[in-house]
Amino acid sequence: MVAALRMQQNQMMTPNPYKTALAQFDRAVKYLDYDDSIIEFMRYPRREFTVNFPVRRDDGRVEMFTGYRVHHSTILGPSKGGIRYDLHVNMDEVRALAMWMSWKCSLVGLPYGGAKGGVIVDPTKLSQRELENLTRRYASELIPLISPHADIPAPDMGTNPQMMAWFMDTYSMTVGYSVPAIVTGKPISVGGSEGRTVSTGRGVVINMVEALKRSGVNDFSQIRVVVQGFGNVGSNAAAYAHELGFKVVAVSDVYGGIYNPNGLDIPSLLEHQTINRRVQGFAGSDVVTNEELLLLPCDVLLPCAMEGQLTERNATQVQARLVVEGANGPTDPEADDIFHDRGIQVVPDILANSGGVIVSYFEWIQDLQSFFWDEAEVFRQLDRILVRGYDLTMRTAEEYRVDMRTAAQIAAIKRVADALKTRGFYP
Numbered sequence: 001m002v003a004a005l006r007m008q009q010n011q012m013m014t015p016n017p018y019k020t021a022l023a024q025f026d027r028a029v030k031y032l033d034y035d036d037s038i039i040e041f042m043r044y045p046r047r048e049f050t051v052n053f054p055v056r057r058d059d060g061r062v063e064m065f066t067g068y069r070v071h072h073s074t075i076l077g078p079s080k081g082g083i084r085y086d087l088h089v090n091m092d093e094v095r096a097l098a099m100w101m102s103w104k105c106s107l108v109g110l111p112y113g114g115a116k117g118g119v120i121v122d123p124t125k126l127s128q129r130e131l132e133n134l135t136r137r138y139a140s141e142l143i144p145l146i147s148p149h150a151d152i153p154a155p156d157m158g159t160n161p162q163m164m165a166w167f168m169d170t171y172s173m174t175v176g177y178s179v180p181a182i183v184t185g186k187p188i189s190v191g192g193s194e195g196r197t198v199s200t201g202r203g204v205v206i207n208m209v210e211a212l213k214r215s216g217v218n219d220f221s222q223i224r225v226v227v228q229g230f231g232n233v234g235s236n237a238a239a240y241a242h243e244l245g246f247k248v249v250a251v252s253d254v255y256g257g258i259y260n261p262n263g264l265d266i267p268s269l270l271e272h273q274t275i276n277r278r279v280q281g282f283a284g285s286d287v288v289t290n291e292e293l294l295l296l297p298c299d300v301l302l303p304c305a306m307e308g309q310l311t312e313r314n315a316t317q318v319q320a321r322l323v324v325e326g327a328n329g330p331t332d333p334e335a336d337d338i339f340h341d342r343g344i345q346v347v348p349d350i351l352a353n354s355g356g357v358i359v360s361y362f363e364w365i366q367d368l369q370s371f372f373w374d375e376a377e378v379f380r381q382l383d384r385i386l387v388r389g390y391d392l393t394m395r396t397a398e399e400y401r402v403d404m405r406t407a408a409q410i411a412a413i414k415r416v417a418d419a420l421k422t423r424g425f426y427p
C-alpha cells in the first residue's frame with residue numbers, strides 16, 4: 001500500500017509527458033505556415049492499441065497484464081519505436097514517446113514515422129521464463145499491427161536484445177518463415193547489427209562533442225560531465241566520453257548516484273556495476289541522490305534516465321552550461337524557458353538520442369537485404385547522419401531565431417507536413 005501511494009505521488013509530481021510533447025509541438029508550429037487541417041492532423045496519433053493478456057507464472061497462476069502500442073505517424077514510412085516494460089507505463093507516456101519518435105526520425109532523415117509500446121510490469125520481479133511468456137504473448141497480440149513494412153518495434157527501458165529475439169521468433173512462427181526485419185535491437189546471431197547496443201549512448205556523446213567544438217572547445221580533458229541514468233544509454237555515453245578523455249565526475253542509477261570531482265574510472269565502475277547491480281559503493285566516490293546529481297558543479301549534464309527530470313523546480317539550480325538529452329522528454333517547457341534565459345544550451349532529445357533509431361534503421365536495411373556491415377561502417381554512417389542532423393538544427397535555429405529544441409521540432413515537423421501536403425488526405 002505504501003509503495004503504491006508513493007508511486008501515485010511520484011506520478012502526480014512528474015509532468016505529463018504528452019502535455020509536454022504537445023506544448024513543444026505548439027511552440028514549433030507557430031513558426032510554420034501550413035493549413036490548420038495539416039497542423040491538426042499531426043497533433044493526433046494515427047492509431048492507439050490497448051490489450052489485456054494472460055501470462056502463466058512459474059507457480060502455475062495466470063496473471064493479467066496490460067500493454068499498449070501507439071502509431072503516431074506513418075506519413076514518411078512504416079512506424080518505428082521501442083517497447084518498454086515498466087510499472088509507470090501509461091497511455092499518455094506512450095503517446096508522447098510515439099510523437100517524439102516521429103520528429104526524431106524526420107529530423108535525421110529516416111523513412112519512418114513514430115511508434116511506441118509498453119507493458120505495465122516490473123521486469124525485475126519476473127523470472128526469465130515468465131519474461132519469455134509475457135514477451136511472446138504481447139508479441140502475438142500485436143501481430144495485427146506489426147510487419148517489416150508497417151511497424152517495427154525495438155527494445156527500450158526494461159527490455160533487451162533477448163526479448164527482441166523472442167519477439168522476432170514469435171512473429172516468424174506465426175507467419176511460417178523467419179522474419180529478422182520485424183524488430184531491431186536483436187542479438188547479432190539472429191540478424192542484429194554491429195554497434196546497435198552502444199549506439200544511443202555513443203550518439204549522445206557525438207552530439208556533445210559537436211556542441212562543444214562549435215562553441216570553441218577542443219580540449220576535453222577538463223570538461224566535467226555528469227550522467228543521470230546508468231542503463232544502456234547512460235553507461236555507454238559515460239564509457240565513450242571517458243574514452244574520448246572527458247572527466248566523468250558523477251553518474252547515477254535507480255538506486256542513487258556517486259560523485260568524485262576528480263573524475264570516475266568508468267571501466268572499473270562498469271565492472272563494479274556488473275557485480276553489485278548498482279553504482280553506489282564504488283571506491284573513492286561520495287553518495288548523492290538522483291535529485292542532487294542534477295545540480296552538481298559540471299560543464300555538461302547528460303540526463304539519460306526518465307522524462308520530466310528537469311523542471312521549473314530545479315532548472316534555476318542546474319550548474320551545467322550544456323545539457324544533452326539522452327532520455328526522451330527529460331526537460332519540461334518551463335525548464336526550457338529558464339535554461340534559455342540563463343544561457344544554458346540544450347541539445348534536444350529528438351537529435352541527441354537519435355543514435356539508437358539510426359542504427360536500428362541500419363539493422364532493418366541489413367535484414368531486408370541480408371547484407372551486413374562491420375562496426376566501423378556502422379559508426380561512420382552514424383556519425384555522418386548525426387552531424388547532418390545537427391547542421392540542419394543549427395541552420396533552422398539561425399533562420400527562425402529560436403532555441404535548438406524549437407528548431408529541431410520545426411525542421412522535423414516541416415518534413416512530415418510537406419509529405420502530408422504532397423500526399424493529401426485519403427479518401
